[in-house]
Amino acid sequence: MTIQNQPEVQDQYEAYPYPSRDPRDEKKRLITGSPSNLAELNHYLFSGNRDFSQPFRALVAGGGTGDATIMLAQQLADASPDGKGHEGQVTYLDLSSASRKIAEARAKERGLTNITFMNGSLLDLPGFGLEAFDYIDCCGVLHHLNEPKDGLKALTSVLKEEGGMGLMVYGKYGREGVYEMQSLLRDLGKNCTTLSEQITLTRRLLEKIPASNSFHRNPFVIDHKASDAELVDLLLHSCDRAYTVPEVIELVSSASLNIASFIEPIRYQLETYLKDPKLQQSSVGLSRMEKAAVAEKLASNMKLHMFYVTRKKNTIADLSTTDRSKMETLIPIFRDMSAQQLSNNLKKTTTLKSNLDGVPLNLPLPRLASAIALRCDGRKNLSNIYAELRELDQRLEWSIFAQQFEIFFKTFNNLNHLFLRR
Template identity: 30%
Template sequence: MRKKGGQVQGAVKAQYERFPYPPPVESLSDDFLSGRVGTDGCPSRDFHMYWPNQTMRGDLDILVAGCGSRQAVETACNLPAARITAIDLSQSSIDHSRKLAARHGIENIHFQQMSLLDVAELGRDFDLIICSGVLHHLPVPEAGLAALRGVLRRDGSMALMLYGRYGRDSVYLFQDIFRRMGFSPDTVTDDDLAGMVDLVRNAPAGHPHRLRQGLFSNFRPEEVVDLYLHPQDRPYTVPDILDLLDSTGMRLQRWVRQSAYWPRCSGLAERALSERISRLDERQQWAIAELYAADINRHFFLACRDDRLEDTYRMDFSGGDFISYVPELRWCLSQDARMDGQPGREIGVDFAHVKASRLALDVTQAAVVSLVDGRRSVGDIIAALAPAGEEALALSYLREFFHELWLFDFVLFQTPMRSSA
């Protein structure tokens, strides 16, 4: 295997050999096995987020690049018909993953110790590449993403996670402190780790950590080392991510939890400047939403090759095809009585890593949502609800309403089938 990445790659590998990440588990949790929780990047329940123009299927070729101690096993558990290749720098992490797979009788994973920079040596390509929390640990993230692009099929998707700059401000303050004290993953002792935790727990009242302590409250040794002692850690803003994609022949498909990136879905919608913000292009709106919230510590997003046809993944709520879109409710959507006691319903989604989105629906909106079953098209819903002669008015109404539901992460759509091939 060719060696790339030099001293940094060696230091990262050494860290994960000593402190496998995420912290290994003996078995998958009951919540995971029952389907109550999922794993980041897996399309088992949100297939049409990745491929809205395709019929749902499970026989995917998947690469988990930087599989850690369990991500590939979780993915295989969710997609037993998939063919999964899992790579990682750390042999220790791979050994833990193999043990976990054997514990659950999972056999559809091929494990290989290697750098993602060498991924072309696999000699194959993939429908889906999952790379969560890896690129920001490379000396040159562009080289890593370019290598992954080289094995992604034209109609394929990447599920990526990169650290967020503003939500991790306290992390970098403590990293600087511990670096000045001479701590490193290869020499840190149990007493050192205990002292580090004591320092973090007792940060002054005005320290940024006090705003983020709910995000960074796991003090297991593997977590502390990965958070505060990692030898290579580069955070990203929205513009940084877009520049990274542009420089490597990639495009943003969408943010996974996109309501956090649209000003109209946040507190900005009620502000005096909201109309002016809404006139900006989407890139500027995403950047403003991130700056205003100032709390995104991890960016989860989907990306694809820049030669994939846009209408295989982009939603067009104003086009002629919209009437044939088939809406489906997100798996984590809840429906309750309105808290204000008014007629209608209140819907919400509660993802890990982000605050829940909630929306109060009036009676008409609730009736529309009640017909969303993953089989009826927009045209079918119009036929079921609209009086004769008012179909055009109903279509106009549903264009706006479904766009809103989509922005708030309440629905996905299956769209007419197309291919980039």
Template identity: 25%
Template sequence: MTDSQAINQAVANLYNTYPFPPDPLSDLEPPGYNWRWNWTSAYSFCTGMKPATQDIRILDAGCGTGSGTDYLIHLNPEAEVTAIDLSEKALEMAEERCNRSGVIAKHAKPVKFFNLKLEEATNLEGEFDFINCVGVLHHLPEPEKGIQALAKKLKPGGILHIFVYAELGRWEISLMQKAIALLQGDKRGDYRDGVKVGRDIFANLPQNNRILKQEKERWALENHRDEAFADMYVHPQEIDYNVETLFDLIDASGLDFVGFSNPKYWQLDRFLGESAELMSRAKNLSDRALYRLIELLDPNLTHYEFFLAKPPLEKEDWSRDQKLKAAIPECSPCMQGFPSQSFLDFEYQMVHLCDDEYQFMLACDKNSEQQISVGEILANCELDLAGVRSLFNRQLIILKRN
């Protein structure tokens, strides 16, 4: 057995022992939404416009127990969905979860589950418009081979959503992982023993200990489940990234970097906006150097979440007034509580609309059938084009070419 095969087997053993994520199975459809898993919202974020079709193929690459798969099926009712994972136990739970929630029964297209390692995704038939890969690449023995396998299965013009760990915000976790490994000694690979050792360490650390304080402040709520504790502290394989090593991984994929899906974090003016001189100096930095500067100034980041694309990915620029006036606006599919002037947005943050914004969005809410342009709606309300752009930039509306 090669080193890579041994690592993959160790990871499979972990997740067969502690299937992850440990979200309970339910007889109800998944509540709410994750906009990054909604094809329309994700595509609009990446391109600036509504996708031309909902009839797509989606791959959930490393689905675990299927919490994300459940959402991908639910949020994309016209898509063909395929899910893969190297853990047989986790995959069984994923299929059970999606059957129990009822999303498969309501789904018009096939939903398929395969016991495959990520590197074996190339064995799947055809290409995919949208690939979701959350919390997987950093557990591979050779992440570059994993991301290259996904790139080969991505359709030209398709998008890939990735989540991987960041080293700066997981520093204390890394220390704890190494401490547990030292105390386990020859018992490494016995994951139940690892959880016991880890919990005993936390129970005995002084209250002012930095590692214990981080656990209590950030992770204890989810780590009360042994599955989550094991995934965090007893994992046999983990690679944590910084901006520099992250972009090495992205470059290895051969895909285009579209952007981080939390752009507010990557705004330097959060820290240096009061200094014209420092902001001026920062303008000379490349995008990657700027990202590195930001994470160094805010080292609490625990993961990166971003989109890649296989060229050609067509994008739309709505900066020209005439083009924007001709666009067909619709409400975002990822909101809760609308129609109302106060509701939850794509990130579950409370939004308060002024009267003009609300009137515009009420018209957008009917637009899946009426197909009225921005200009036509503005003729009957007081909002201006700057207001429309604001709604678009806040991901409250999506725009379609007329």
């Protein structure tokens, strides 16, 4: 098995499995997030058409201590007819046997039986003889390879033609100060013989760090505060690099893939940060991705880039149809949000206030927001929702409802809370 000349990366994750997790916590909670939420990946990669009670094969490449593996396997088990996920299978792959042990123990705690655990390098995937996958999750891994493009090509080699991936790599501007700090720690840590000595030195230094230090002044990077594993991952890594939006696009294109969407979409839209009409005017003519690149520079707070990629183009479920019969069959589905709770919260407000790592948001809500939210239970389609609202107001025309739903959908989808399925 090739480990591609990165034994120090493997050694790090053997000694400090990432992220730090206690399998007993599975009794108390399920860790959820992006990418790899089923409703979310269905929306972005399969136009909302995927039925997860049917066969589905997922790979988590560089699965670490198991967050994405456990989340995917649990969701697929819940969606499968036998409640165990025999239709929905997850393959876990990681270099680190210590990380795999923790991921396996977490699966055992949950009684999940739909996961195959493997140790090895994702670079060797083309030679493993595995059946191709519908979906691949690879988060926080490619940027630790000597040649990230080779890694993405290896992943693509085991992706089905119609499949897609959820990826995450570090973002350059939001990690300001991190690389200076890594370099500083290499200088100061020359006499340390073990990672554990380097950790002690780093903690000591962080207590005495000058207020002017660029890492100290960066409020977005706080991962190192969680535990030794997180500190090592952020500040003592032997191999990591960060990407700008154009560099992400170049990486993705090198494997002949397309970006379906960045997550959360609102972060990558110029209008989020540019409200001045004159300034907005200067962005006329820029493509969606060029605008995303400017948005990244303007916000300067993206410490990572999360995005869905596919071979095919136009894989997103969207509302861009004026055809009523097509629109009626769409089913809106919230991620990690109670429709009832949200509906109550929206009763007394006309805008939605939120905050994107220091950027305040004030997003428009339609008049019917609360009534629509209450009915987005993941089962009712737009035809059902319209029929219920018409019972309350006989004068409500489809065109008005469609207009109101569009505003509602745009606001919540841009924040990555609301998706569509069929």
